[in-house]
Amino acid sequence: MQNRFRANARFGGQRAIVALMLREMSTTYGRSPGGYIWAILSPVAAIAFLSLAFSAFFHTPPIGNSFAMFYATGMVPFLMFNDIQNKVSQSLMYSKQLLAYPKVTFLDALIARFLLNFMTQLLVAYIIFGGTMLFFEGTLSIDILTVLDGLLLAAQLGLGIGTLNCFIYLRFPVWQQMWSVLSRPLFLVSCTMIMFDGIPEPFRDWLWWNPLVHVVGLVREGFYDGYDGYYISSKYVMLVAMVCFALGLLFLRRHHRDLFER
Template identity: 45%
Template sequence: MSVLPPARPAATAAQPAPALKPAGGRRFAAGRTILALILREMSTRYGRTPGGYIWSIFEPLAAILFLSVGFSLVMRSPSLGTSFLLFYATGYMPFHLYQSLAGSIAAAIRFSRPLLQYPAVTWLDSVIARFLLNSLTGILVTILLLAGIIAVVDAHTTLNMPPIIEALGMAMLLGAGVGTVNCAISGLFPIWEVIWSILTRPLFIASGIFFLYDTMPPLAQDVLWYNPLIHIVGRMRSGFYPTYTASYVEPIFVLSVSLILLAVGLLLLGRYHRDILNL
């Protein structure tokens, strides 16, 4: 008697579908890309300069010292407290944090243009990397400078941390909003970078670094109130001077302006980033 071989499975049997890669893998890949961009910028910006990160501390310190010495020659005491160094530092540092973020994010695509030709690197990765690096650097420099000034001048300051954290957060968000909009506009129209630098030069004077908003004439207050940096500087100083309330500060106004600019900037970059890369 012959034994029949076992029947083979039908040729038309459906093959199992290949397993899909989990979304977490893509998220981890984006994280690695952002970290690589941060390390690349750190080595490019600070690794090739003698002193490296030390210059990021000396630059704002030199500006604060210059302001303090200059105004101490014509004024007996600052508008708040007894230390010119602390008064100008509490105004200059949030402004410097905003300015560094806005400027670095505005150049994100131009700086990472060669890497953006690779599919694994996106324009959003470049923006996020610059935001994280400059935010962490700015906060670290602010902490070191203000702590050093308080220790040296013995200003007997009672710190109120929530307003300080709020001011730094608003400066970071405003810098991100302005930076993304300028990244898109200057990418499409390179002349905008020059125009913007000319238009915003008065901000150094009009942001409350040298004076208190409360001491300005009513007409100047009506105009300056619409400068978000006035609110940020006022909130920052209220965290160092317990007697200063800065009642004019409206965080909702600053957050609204920042979020609107950030949304517009991200929409423009999402729509035109390929055109910017091809220019």
């Protein structure tokens, strides 16, 4: 009887996650005219703009032969982290009404938003990288496993920081606006437009503590044969992600119902 109860609870949780994913697919991507197309066109437009702008001043990118591929390897992992972090951090506010049902837990809402947006960004990465290689840089020898490791780290970091922010958003609503302002320079200090190797000291040592620098470096190491990402520490990124995720889950488990009743 106890095993049957656990199986039913597990199945009910899976159904809730799928239902939440379908709900977000219809509300986030189904109502706008562009839908999923805009999720692809937005980073493509940014990469194209950066490529045209910098190719007018420089003959070659810092690594490789294609400006488009260089900026794609920087922007795609950053955007994966940023999108997942933003969506996960707002998951409880987004599904607040559904959390009133006893079979829908706060963890279901977190997992549903993470899975849907991770799969979306993985599809976007495949299309952008594939299209860039086809039209701009077809001679690359790619280490697919290394690239996937980098994207998975970006997703884990987005889940971890997003989970912690999910609690802080509910506890201190002003933090949402503060985080929006404080996180804007992340794009510039995550080595998406430059190489970590070219940054002078002591700024290089300071930037090392930004986990996104390691994520971007790992993706580029997978695309550019011979590039030595000596500074990359996957363990450091995973540690930051796991600590943030554990703290976020701990606080949400203890306080999420009280925060909703405020």
